[in-house]
Amino acid sequence: MSDTKQKILDTAERLFGEHGYDATSLRQIIAAAGVNLAAIHYHFGSKQELLDELILRKAGPVNEQRIALLERVVAQAGSGPLAVEKVLEAFMAPMSSAAEENPQFVRVMGRLHAEGLLPAVVEQHFQPVIVRFRAAMQRALPELPELEFLWRLHFMIGAMAHTMCGAPDFTGVASARGDFRARIDRLVAFLTGGFRAPVSQGVELESAPCERRPSESVQESPASGRRQAETPVPPQTQTTLSR
Numbered sequence: 001m002s003d004t005k006q007k008i009l010d011t012a013e014r015l016f017g018e019h020g021y022d023a024t025s026l027r028q029i030i031a032a033a034g035v036n037l038a039a040i041h042y043h044f045g046s047k048q049e050l051l052d053e054l055i056l057r058k059a060g061p062v063n064e065q066r067i068a069l070l071e072r073v074v075a076q077a078g079s080g081p082l083a084v085e086k087v088l089e090a091f092m093a094p095m096s097s098a099a100e101e102n103p104q105f106v107r108v109m110g111r112l113h114a115e116g117l118l119p120a121v122v123e124q125h126f127q128p129v130i131v132r133f134r135a136a137m138q139r140a141l142p143e144l145p146e147l148e149f150l151w152r153l154h155f156m157i158g159a160m161a162h163t164m165c166g167a168p169d170f171t172g173v174a175s176a177r178g179d180f181r182a183r184i185d186r187l188v189a190f191l192t193g194g195f196r197a198p199v200s201q202g203v204e205l206e207s208a209p210c211e212r213r214p215s216e217s218v219q220e221s222p223a224s225g226r227r228q229a230e231t232p233v234p235p236q237t238q239t240t241l242s243r
């Protein structure tokens with residue numbers, strides 16, 4: 001990578017982390033990096049492509065390590081069941097290591113999360129990894145109904161984003177910078193308990209298949225006469241995890 005390209009990426013990462021993606025213009029990046037507009041267009045083409053490459057240079061190695069750790073977990077399990085905590089650890093441990101080494105990148109991801117841009121980033125840069133881990137988690141939790149499984153994945157995504165870079169912190173325990181390894185250890189333990197929790201009776205009935213014509217999407221309660229809609233699959237989970 002050329003020095004100019006590296007300088008642009010480093011500058012963009014700092015400014016996106018400090019001010020957010022939407023609030024940072026190419027002119028600000030150019031001025032802070034000491035380059036001209038032609039250099040941006042030559043190396044990246046657009047602000048969006050600059051963001052994509054900025055994420056790829058940090059997320060690429062993390063995703064490679066995730067897959068390597070997951071393959072080790074699968075190999076060790078052989079034909080037996082996978083342990084939920086081992087799969088979660090394989091997915092999250094590389095993230096904590098990268099965060100310790102690159103706290104500025106964590107701030108960028110936090111800004112993207114706050115600006116509502118994270119789902120598109122996940123779709124573009126993390127989808128193949130998520131598909132692999134979804135399959136592993138389903139193997140670890142074969143008894144969990146599909147809809148309930150998707151809801152718990154949905155909650156996992158929110159907990160993970162908030163743990164690493166979310167705000168506000170109402171408890172005050174996560175306000176200090178760093179110590180991402182300890183955060184991930186706690187998160188893995190928390191999510192393991194959540195995924196293994198028994199399905200409540202109401203959720204079991206909600207998740208169970210029922211005899212209904214394809215065109216029917218609501219029921220009428222005999223007692224109240226109210227129309228009762230089915231519980232939907234979480235929309236973000238549906239787009240990023242159900243493929």
